[in-house]
Amino acid sequence: MNDLRATMETDIVCVGFGPATGGFLTTLSRAMVDADGATRLESRVMPGMPLQVLCYERADDISFGVSGIVSKARSIRASFTPEQLAEIPMATPVRREEVLYLQDPIGASRRSAGVRALDAVVEALKGALPWADHAVLLPWIPPFLQKHDGMVFSVGQLNQWVGSQLMGSGLVQIWPGMPVREALLEDDRVIGVRLVDQGVDKHGAPTGAFMPGMDVHAALTVVGDGPVGPVGQQLNQRFGFPAGHHQREWAIGMKAVVELAPDCGLEAGDVLHTFGYPEPEIFGFLYVHPDRMASAGIFVPSWFDSPARTAYRYLQHWMTHPRLWRHLKGSTMHSWGAKTLQESGRRGEPWLTGDGYARIGEGSGSTNVLTGSGVDEAWATGVQLAEAVIELASAGKPFTKANLDATYVTRRRASWVEQEAKVAERARDGFNEGFLRGLIGMGVTGMTRGLINLPGRVRRVHERLPSMEQYFGDRIPAAEISEIRRHSQATGTPVHDALMDRSGWPRIAFDGTLLVSHQDALLMGGKVQAAAGFADHVTFLDTAACQSCGEQVCIDGCSGQAIMPGPDGVPQFDREKCIHCGVCMWNCSRPHAADPERGNVGFAAGSGGLHSPIN
Amino acid sequence: MSTGFHIVVCGSLVPDLLQTLEPVAGPTGPALKNEMMLPAVLDPWAGHALFEAAHLAAKHPGSKVWLVSLGPKAKLQQLMMSIAQKVPFELVAIDGSASGFTDPVEVAAALAGAIEKIPTLDRSRLLLFGGCASASRDAGVTVQMVGERLGITDQFLAADEVKVGADGTLTVLERVEGGQYLVSEVVGPPCAIAWATGNLPEPPNNPQVGMQNMRTLMPSLQKAQLAALSAQGGTFVSVEVPKQERKTRIVKDVPLDEMARDIAEWIKG
Numbered sequence: 006m007n008d009l010r011a012t013m014e015t016d017i018v019c020v021g022f023g024p025a026t027g028g029f030l031t032t033l034s035r036a037m038v039d040a041d042g043a044t045r046l047e048s049r050v051m052p053g054m055p056l057q058v059l060c061y062e063r064a065d066d067i068s069f070g071v072s073g074i075v076s077k078a079r080s081i082r083a084s085f086t087p088e089q090l091a092e093i094p095m096a097t098p099v100r101r102e103e104v105l106y107l108q109d110p111i112g113a114s115r116r117s118a119g120v121r122a123l124d125a126v127v128e129a130l131k132g133a134l135p136w137a138d139h140a141v142l143l144p145w146i147p148p149f150l151q152k153h154d155g156m157v158f159s160v161g162q163l164n165q166w167v168g169s170q171l172m173g174s175g176l177v178q179i180w181p182g183m184p185v186r187e188a189l190l191e192d193d194r195v196i197g198v199r200l201v202d203q204g205v206d207k208h209g210a211p212t213g214a215f216m217p218g219m220d221v222h223a224a225l226t227v228v229g230d231g232p233v234g235p236v237g238q239q240l241n242q243r244f245g246f247p248a249g250h251h252q253r254e255w256a257i258g259m260k261a262v263v264e265l266a267p268d269c270g271l272e273a274g275d276v277l278h279t280f281g282y283p284e285p286e287i288f289g290f291l292y293v294h295p296d297r298m299a300s301a302g303i304f305v306p307s308w309f310d311s312p313a314r315t316a317y318r319y320l321q322h323w324m325t326h327p328r329l330w331r332h333l334k335g336s337t338m339h340s341w342g343a344k345t346l347q348e349s350g351r352r353g354e355p356w357l358t359g360d361g362y363a364r365i366g367e368g369s370g371s372t373n374v375l376t377g378s379g380v381d382e383a384w385a386t387g388v389q390l391a392e393a394v395i396e397l398a399s400a401g402k403p404f405t406k407a408n409l410d411a412t413y414v415t416r417r418r419a420s421w422v423e424q425e426a427k428v429a430e431r432a433r434d435g436f437n438e439g440f441l442r443g444l445i446g447m448g449v450t451g452m453t454r455g456l457i458n459l460p461g462r463v464r465r466v467h468e469r470l471p472s473m474e475q476y477f478g479d480r481i482p483a484a485e486i487s488e489i490r491r492h493s494q495a496t497g498t499p500v501h502d503a504l505m506d507r508s509g510w511p512r513i514a515f516d517g518t519l520l521v522s523h524q525d526a527l528l529m530g531g532k533v534q535a536a537a538g539f540a541d542h543v544t545f546l547d548t549a550a551c552q553s554c555g556e557q558v559c560i561d562g563c564s565g566q567a568i569m570p571g572p573d574g575v576p577q578f579d580r581e582k583c584i585h586c587g588v589c590m591w592n593c594s595r596p597h598a599a600d601p602e603r604g605n606v607g608f609a610a611g612s613g614g615l616h617s618p619i620n
Numbered sequence: 621m622s623t624g625f626h627i628v629v630c631g632s633l634v635p636d637l638l639q640t641l642e643p644v645a646g647p648t649g650p651a652l653k654n655e656m657m658l659p660a661v662l663d664p665w666a667g668h669a670l671f672e673a674a675h676l677a678a679k680h681p682g683s684k685v686w687l688v689s690l691g692p693k694a695k696l697q698q699l700m701m702s703i704a705q706k707v708p709f710e711l712v713a714i715d716g717s718a719s720g721f722t723d724p725v726e727v728a729a730a731l732a733g734a735i736e737k738i739p740t741l742d743r744s745r746l747l748l749f750g751g752c753a754s755a756s757r758d759a760g761v762t763v764q765m766v767g768e769r770l771g772i773t774d775q776f777l778a779a780d781e782v783k784v785g786a787d788g789t790l791t792v793l794e795r796v797e798g799g800q801y802l803v804s805e806v807v808g809p810p811c812a813i814a815w816a817t818g819n820l821p822e823p824p825n826n827p828q829v830g831m832q833n834m835r836t837l838m839p840s841l842q843k844a845q846l847a848a849l850s851a852q853g854g855t856f857v858s859v860e861v862p863k864q865e866r867k868t869r870i871v872k873d874v875p876l877d878e879m880a881r882d883i884a885e886w887i888k889g
Contacts, residue, residue: 011828061827065702066659094657162657169694172701175838182702182825203824219827296654532636538824 010217014050018198018223019060020185021230022067024380025366026060027167028387029227031084034176036395046398058177063184064614068165071342073260073292073300075276076378077155080385093166095159095294099152100274104143107282107326113509119441120285140328149376149451157274157292184610186218188226188236195362197222201610209540225404226362232347233587235610237368244356251602252353253465255591259316259343259564260302263519266335283322285440308436312470312556315501317523321513337518340617341530343564345587350374351426358409365390371422375429375451382422389416428455437461470594472555480508494570501561523566531617535581542611543578543589550595550605551575559589559606584615624682626742627673630731630750630766631666632691632718633699637755643859650721650859660699665751669815671823673749674707685709688734690727690847691718697841704833705825711840716847720756723854728765730847745809752778752814767812774811780818
């Protein structure tokens with residue numbers, strides 16, 4: 006079959022098109038030719054021509070990013086003029102920023118003694134506080150969290166706009182709908198990438214229409230495939246991490262893009278952050294774009310220890326909190342989506358370079374976990390790598406690890422990205438020991454600029470997730486949990502709804518426009534699709550481990566209901582419903598047989614996903 | 621047919637049909653809300669025509685495929701990065717609205733004008749392909765009018781299959797009323813064929829094909845002429861997207877027969 010495999014030579018191949026690659030290609034393309042079109046950075050594979058630069062993106066369109074963000078946008082502003090920034094759809098300057106502490110108006114939230122004490126203090130003083138609708142408006146936002154001079158973006162629209170500028174230049178090619186399977190290695194040198202095979206069955210076996218993924222050889226492979234990208238994972242597994250580094254902290258961000266009602270009380274540029282509800286560990290956000298569109302969602306972190314964590318139902322409970330419902334009532338869902346966030350920050354930084362490759366963006370550990378900022382940093386790392394490539398290509402130097410370290414890594418270490426990441430490195434450790442400790446820890450870290458941090462033992466997900474009996478034991482008898490589990494297995498449904506119902510959470514009253522069933526969100530929130538002829542990208546590595554797993558968090562955590570109970574106790578995966586959020590990869594409560602830093606779920610390159618341009 | 625066909629496919633983009641579409645009144649007439657923000661796909665009927673064209677060209681050496689597309693240049697550029705990986709073709713881009721709210725007479729004039737300017741096109745070998753309908757406007761008249769402007773009198777609408785005989789005769793399977801087919805024979809080009817769904821699956825993305833197409837894509841986009849679409853051709857009395865009925869009911873333990881009856885009643889309206 007390999008005889009059919011085609012090979013192509015290029016100068017630079019990029020894996021994934023997101024903000025980091027956008028920053029890289031924007032900066033690089035501007036240096037490739039003179040104003041009169043003469044070549045400045047010459048190709049080695051096509052002498053006389055400019056560098057040949059290709060970018061392969063899994064999603065079917067370059068506009069399918071999944072994030073509504075608020076960002077200081079320092080690096081993005083540095084790349085474009087104000088007039089250009091004004092062209093980006095759904096982008097707007099921050100007008101007003103608020104942080105709200107949400108109390109639990111239902112009584113179902115699982116609150117520690119410390120949080121209950123905080124609630125009691127708020128309740129006692131609410132007459133003197135800016136309190137309304139079971140929420141307190143914080144009178145002051147710590148400087149490290151402020152985005153006052155920033156911008157609200159839809160990352161989908163940002164990507165689309167940037168990609169359009171790039172392709173219009175004619176200097177780089179961005180190919181959507183083409184997942185990269187793996188990096189090609191010769192010893193420890195990356196010599197390019199292999200694209201995924203097509204015309205295969207769900208197990209990857211060739212069918213009659215088999216087309217082996219092409220090998221793209223390149224002097225430099227730029228890895229910007231995000232937190233759960235297959236090439237990034239492959240390099241992590243091949244080369245390991247620098248001493249003391251690991252990727253154990255994650256979050257799933259789930260949100261809807263909604264059209265607000267005319268009387269919603271919000272304006273473009275308004276930014277609301279929330280914490281405290283539906284569970285203390287779950288943070289929320291509401292960012293208002295122009296034309297009464299808003300991104301509204303939550304983050305469910307890996308240190309929220311429920312084994313039946315369902316971001317979707319928690320999202321709906323968050324939306325219907327009285328303080329949020331004040332703004333969201335009457336809204337219509339236009340889009341919905343979820344994405345994994347790599348929350349280890351600088352501590353999750355892998356080796357940034359090697360012979361023939363460099364890593365940028367979220368997968369390279371650029372997200373700042375103290376300021377809650379990732380896109381700005383990702384873009385900046387792309388710019389830094391582009392400047393390094395320009396320097397090396399201009400000097401005719403090869404893309405060796407030494408040369409990339411001397412140019413790219415040196416720039417990154419000297420930049421604000423690194424300085425702020427160092428401050429943030431241990432900012433969230435406290436959350437591993439409890440919500441309040443984490444909150445105080447973040448404050449202390451931020452206010453002392455990283456000099457003082459509250460410690461916490463950062464555990465792997467499989468080390469920290471309790472069993473269902475342990476977690477729900479105070480509310481549901483073990484026998485009933487067993488029955489719920491048995492019923493779930495028999496009916497092929499997740500357990501989370503039954504467990505939450507039984508724990509006191511009210512059922513969501515669907516309104517058909519914003520509050521809809523999970524399946525309807527998949528239908529209304531964009532387009533979930535998977536082209537035919539690709540293998541399953543989610544696999545269960547040790548099926549015996551799955552069969553003995555009492556939690557099967559992969560099912561309850563699945564953002565698209567693509568993983569469901571299987572008939573033999575092994576979860577079954579439906580590729581056509583997967584939105585590629587990657588939450589199954591890090592949520593597994595069973596360790597990988599050979600590598601305890603990994604779980605028992607494989608997440609490889611695959612086609613399809615959730616497609617909505619306004620996410 | 622040693623010299624092969626010159627196949628010109630007329631087809632452009634439509635907003636992705638699974639996105640939320642909302643008609644609004646624009647300064648020059650009806651438009652779709654946030655149209656430029658919506659992801660675009662190749663009009664499905666035009667897609668069938670393009671894939672059939674590529675299939676036919678591959679079987680007949682010496683053939684060549686052009687895709688003549690009228691759409692906003694920036695959106696065409698984005699769309700082409702997906703389409704160009706599917707099959708080999710040379711793009712002829714025309715800059716203009718593809719909203720579906722344009723006058724098909726003007727669209728046909730723009731397309732025919734662009735086809736006439738293709739320098740290497742041999743009109744005696746011309747097969748004019750397009751969709752028999754459009755996802756943005758189901759008028760189904762554009763291919764006919766382009767054909768008329770190009771002087772093509774042999775026209776076939778809603779075709780599902782074209783076979784080429786050893787003597788070059790084309791046998792065309794056309795959909796007609798009542799689920800029946802009309803089988804026609806034509807001695808050869810030039811002729812116009814507006815495709816229904818055809819029989820071919822969507823080809824996989826092939827990066828080599830993409831690279832091959834890229835050689836002509838960007839130059840074509842860069843020199844795309846602005847189409848003269850005056851928006852004066854007609855008046856839209858009302859505009860609405862096809863209705864998508866969604867009724868969600870949560871019920872438990874309903875017998876299958878009852879569910880089937882419910883669905884049948886719902887379909888009947």
